[in-house]
Structure formats: structure tokens, C-alpha cells
Amino acid sequence: EPEVTQTPSHQVTQMGQEVILRCVPISNHLYFYWYRQILGQKVEFLVSFYNNEISEKSEIFDDQFSVERPDGSNFTLKIRSTKLEDSAMYFCASRRGLAGSGANVLTFGAGSRLTVL
Amino acid sequence: AQSVTQLGSHVSVSEGALVLLRCNYSSSVPPYLFWYVQYPNQGLQLLLKYTTGATLVKGINGFEAEFKKSETSFHLTKPSAHMSDAAEYFCAVSPTTGNQFYFGTGTSLTVIP
Numbered sequence A: 001e002p003e004v005t006q007t008p009s010h011q012v013t014q015m016g017q018e019v020i021l022r023c024v025p026i027s028n029h030l031y032f033y034w035y036r037q038i039l040g041q042k043v044e045f046l047v048s049f050y051n052n053e054i055s056e057k058s059e060i061f062d063d064q065f066s067v068e069r070p071d072g073s074n075f076t077l078k079i080r081s082t083k084l085e086d087s088a089m090y091f092c093a094s095r096r097g098l099a100g101s102g103a104n105v106l107t108f109g110a111g112s113r114l115t116v117l
Numbered sequence B: 001a002q003s004v005t006q007l008g009s010h011v012s013v014s015e016g017a018l019v020l021l022r023c024n025y026s027s028s029v030p031p032y033l034f035w036y037v038q039y040p041n042q043g044l045q046l047l048l049k050y051t052t053g054a055t056l057v058k059g060i061n062g063f064e065a066e067f068k069k070s071e072t073s074f075h076l077t078k079p080s081a082h083m084s085d086a087a088e089y090f091c092a093v094s095p096t097t098g099n100q101f102y103f104g105t106g107t108s109l110t111v112i113p
Helices: none
Strands: A005-007 A010-013 A019-024 A031-037 A043-050 A053-057 A065-068 A075-079 A088-095 A112-116 B003-005 B010-014 B019-021 B024-026 B032-038 B044-050 B056-058 B064-068 B073-078 B087-094 B107-112
Touching: A005 A088, A010 A019, A019 A031, A019 A088, A019 A112, A043 A065, A043 A075, A075 A088, B003 B087, B010 B019, B019 B107, B024 B073, B032 B064, B032 B073, B044 B056, B044 B064, B044 B073, B073 B087
Parallel strands: A010 A112, B010 B107
Antiparallel strands: A005 A019, A019 A075, A031 A043, A031 A088, A043 A053, A065 A075, A088 A112, B003 B024, B019 B073, B032 B044, B032 B087, B056 B064, B064 B073, B087 B107
């Protein structure tokens, strides 16, 4: 079963530091997403990415956040200067997006837990 | 704009009892509908989905959900709860055109032995 893999599984950082969360989406998927889940709260959309550019982003995704697909396999989320409130579980997801069964199903990674001290 | 409402942030059932988790959506056009499950310290796993065709869809682990257009609902059910069903359940919708997924706030299911 193809998987979305995320690294690291847990990262602890100091406030103000830069963090990069990495994701390897499923290889034939075309649409990529980042979501976050603050402890005990709902899953929140951050950004979607298609054809090497951001297709949609939420209000949460401010100038401190950026995404990149540097090499055709990795999909990264960068937080330039972390704040305490950035502490959350960050989920990467991908979907195929072509016609047919499963095209619109989001497949999620296991998440990267970010703790900002 | 699309939105998803999950009634009941916490649901407790006895082992062997019926599980019913409610989900209603708000959309001018019926969207694609999904249920995801999140076990402790894990990611979200697809339980089942409705895109087209039969309105009663069956998923993994004995769960099923029925799309009712007239009620704008997509409630999740399981006839007999098992201890291993204890988890967080998220309803999600996606417009049939477009890129976005919208998640509900989640329902935490507790199964009492």
C-alpha cells in the first residue's frame, strides 16, 4: 500500500528558530497539502500545492510559512521563525487528482509533531 | 462556501452497542464526502467515501455511512462497537470541482467494556 511519509516524527525547537518539515507524497499523486492539528483541536487546512505552485492557502498560512517541492519527490513546509502557537501536529497529504476511483481521496502521512519552547 | 458539522464532540457507547456519529454538510451542490479515523498518536486513515453511485457506502472495520441529500447528512454507523474502535473520527467534504477539503471538528469515540 503506497504511503505518505513524513520526517521528522517529532521536533523540538526554540521560539524564533526555523523549522523544515519534510514529506514524501505518493509517487503518482499530483496534489499536495499541509494540515495542522493543535492538540485537542480540529484539523486545519494550511495550504494546497499543484503543478509546482500554491493553489490555495488559509489565513493561517502567513508570511512565516512557505512550501516547496525541491526535487520532484519531497514536499516541504518551512516555518521561518517559530512561535509558541505553532506547536502542533503537522500532517502532509496527497491525492491523485485524475479521473477514476480514488482520485479525490486524501492520503495522509503519520504527522510531524512540532513543539516550540 | 462549504462547511461540515459534527454533532457531539464526544460519544460513548458500550462494547457491542450501535455506533452512530453524525455529520452534516453545508453546500449548494452535493460534495464528495469522507470519514477519516485517527487512532492515538497516528495520522488520519480513510474509513470510507462517497463520490457517486450507491448512497450507502461500506468502509473498513465494519463501518458504513449513508449519504442523504435531503438531510445534507453523511452519518457514520457500526452495528456493534469494539474496543478497538476507540478513536477520533473526522467527517470531511470536498467539492466535486476544486482542490479543497474541509474537515469537521471531530468526534471522540469511547467504547466502554
